[in-house]
Amino acid sequence: MQIPQDLIETAKLELRSVNTQAEFFQLRARFLGKKSFIHKSFQKLKDLDPSEKASIAKDLNELKNNLNKLFENSLRDIDINGSRDNIDVSLPEDLYDLGSEHPISKILNKVIEYFIPLNFQIFSGNEIETDYYNFEALNFSENHPARQMHDTFYLKSNIKSNRDFLLRTHTSNTQIHCMLKETMPLYMLSPGRVYRCDSDNTHLPMFTQIEGLVVDEEVTFGDLKGLLIDFLENFFNQKMEVRFRPSYFPFTEPSAEVDIKFGKKGWLEILGCGMIHPNVLNGCNVNTKKFRGFAFGMGIERLAMLYYGVDDIRDFYSSNLDFLNQFKP
Incomplete structure (x- = not known):
């Protein structure tokens, strides 16, 4: 099993274009979700020869931990600085039907x-x-x-x-x-x-x-x-x-x-x-x-x-x- 060496750099590059938390979680799912390379690779470990399973598992865990840290830091940056959404002030406000005293x-x-x-x-x-x-x-x-x-x-x-x-x-x-x-x-x-x-x-x-x-x-x-x-x-x-x-x-x-x-x-x-x-x-x-x-x-x-x-x-x-x-x- 070959582990791509540029996965971290690819994630960093794509994170730069993320503007909202919704976009962030979609990108995180691509790299760490059930359909990601990391998740599928862990499922394939059971089919590997015991001689190479340990080293590949170690490399996968290291890659997973590095990706998790990368995404955690990026999310913290979004929370601190606020959403990077461009707010359209011309949109109508949400109307709420508030109750009142009978x-x-x-x-x-x-x-x-x-x-x-x-x-x-x-x-x-x-x-x-x-x-x-x-x-x-x-x-x-x-x-x-x-x-x-x-x-x-x-x-x-x-x-x-x-x-x-x-x-x-x-x-x-x-x-x-x-x-x-x-x-x-x-x-x-x-x-x-x-x-x-x-x-x-x-x-x-x-x-x-x-x-x-x-x-x-x-x-x-x-x-x-x-x-x-x-x-x-x-x-x-x-x-x-x-x-x-x-x-x-x-x-x-x-x-x-x-x-x-x-x-x-x-x-x-x-x-x-x-x-x-x-x-x-x-x-x-x-x-x-x-x-x-x-x-x-x-x-x-x-x-x-x-x-x-x-x-x-x-x-x-x-x-x-x-x-x-x-x-x-």
Whole structure:
């Protein structure tokens, strides 16, 4: 077997014309890859006479080592000095479809940003809840319509319990957990997903809600009104016509629906609120002779529809990029 003496010089000569790493690795494969002279020669060693096999193997190993060093040094030179590519600055840049914050997340964060400077703390609650925390502790009667199967998603469970498990229908369950665990006074926000058996262009079976609760000394309905009016004017960044309509919620008394006058649409319901019912406070071992409180809750999708002028709530979850891209900063 004859080993070409000029293989190293040939490799050096061809390396001078290499401009990119891609060209480098192609050339390296020619001299050291599976189809190279070196690789094929090692495969032929088994057919040689033992008397010449040792010396030829030694020469091949020496040649292979020298080629490896040559290519390693050349690659280092390319890495240090950068690719020798000629960059065509006239070519269009690659376009990347970057994600962005979802409009519902934007609105939720906008709401939270208003209340945090007022010393409200954020608490997360259970999405899978017992009937007690979702209904009973909030003063819902046994025959209340909201407890029926057509309004609430009840769950089958292997857990031995005398309580029914369900997907919470509001974030109000969190206020019960907090009042049982936290010391008073308490200023809390509870954002999260809630679930109801309802679906049309303004309702979804899953939506985002945020609940606010204040328990302190000498809290009044006037404090609640002032807080919510200021919040709405801050949120929409304009003076708002706001009205409080008497309403009924089992966990507040008195209760009110809050409407805003919104352009040509007229009066629109925006949230519900009220003073916390004494039965709820007593059930959470709150000293009602010293403390009282108020609560309010709003749907984030509802706020987002008004803020962005969206007519169909289902658009927010349609995964339609044309729709979602309009909310990019």
